[in-house]
Amino acid sequence: MDTSLLRQNQSAMLKAGLLFACLALTFGIFRSAFGNSTLLLDYATLKQNGFYLWAVLALCVLWIYIKRTDILEDARGATDTKWLLFGAILVGASLGFMYYVAAFLDSLPAILFAIGFVIVAQVTLFFGKASKIPLMLLGLFGIAVGFPVLLESTVATPFARATAILSVSTLQLFGLPVTLDGVTVTVNSLLGSSIAAQVDTRCAGSDSLAIFLAIFGLMLIDRKPQNKALMGLFILGVVGAYLQNFVRLLLLFAAGYYYGANALWAVHDYASYILFPVWFLGFSVIYRKYARKPANSAIERITSTESTPEL
Secondary structure, three states: OOHHHHHHHHHHHHHHHHHHHHHHHHHHHOHHHHOOHHHHOOHHHHHHHOOHHHHHHHHHHHHHHHOHHHHHHHHOOOOOHHHHHHHHHHHHHHHHHHHHHHHHOOOHHHHHHHHHHHHHHHHHHHHHHHHHHHHHHHHHHHHHHHHHHHHHHHOHHHHHHHHHHHHHHHHHHOOOOEEEEOOEEEEEOOOOOEEEEEOOHHHHOHHHHHHHHHHHHHHHHHOOEOHHHHHHHHHHHHHHHHHHHHHHHHHHHHHHHHHOHHHHHHHHHHOHHHHHHHHHHHHHHHHHHHEOOOOOOHHHHHHHHHHOOOO
């Protein structure tokens, strides 16, 4: 083995050991942030926050595995001064955010992002440019976490109100006895009951839009369409993500009208896990048709690495 390669591997192993030690120390100091982890990870809390967060997180981890060859190759190189400075800034920011989460927040999305932020920041400090892909993935996960909150804090009322009006108007066109008061939809069920449900920003589709933005970013990392097609695909994706959630609202109110409150809430809780994947599968087919195929994409690289025998 080349001695320079051996030294590079030894240096990478030493930095990896220091990285794990620093991470263990960091999470030990901020263990109070995970004091209510059993409550945050129970089924009711997961359903309230949306399982989509875990789907995006799983995709990010998968993407790191797919890109592992590039990441490991960069990790063997020396870390220059610019990356050291950038890593130090990120570490300080991540520790500040972790402190804020531990002291003031009791939010599963915030805790997940804080954990990822700390890990990626310290990877940047020790391994420099090897953190480029993890940094991009952290940003995409941050979009999935922050977009619903941003939407709720800026245009919550108009967004929810417009969606509620559109849903009720459509249902009334089909003759369903539904009424609207603000963002509260009332359904007079065939079973004789009156069901009231409030359309908030998450119910109106902020979660669906957030997960689309995150997955669209992952797709851009691997296969970027030509510039003239990029904006069209983005608009198609945003509109499609909103419309599939709009169909979900129509289905849940129709279920409440025909089958009662239990059916309405069952559709509310689970329909998106069917509708969104079906819609996104169709969008992926369209995206691949217009995306520019790189010379050696991430998917092809992992396939060829695993299928080509060594001589």
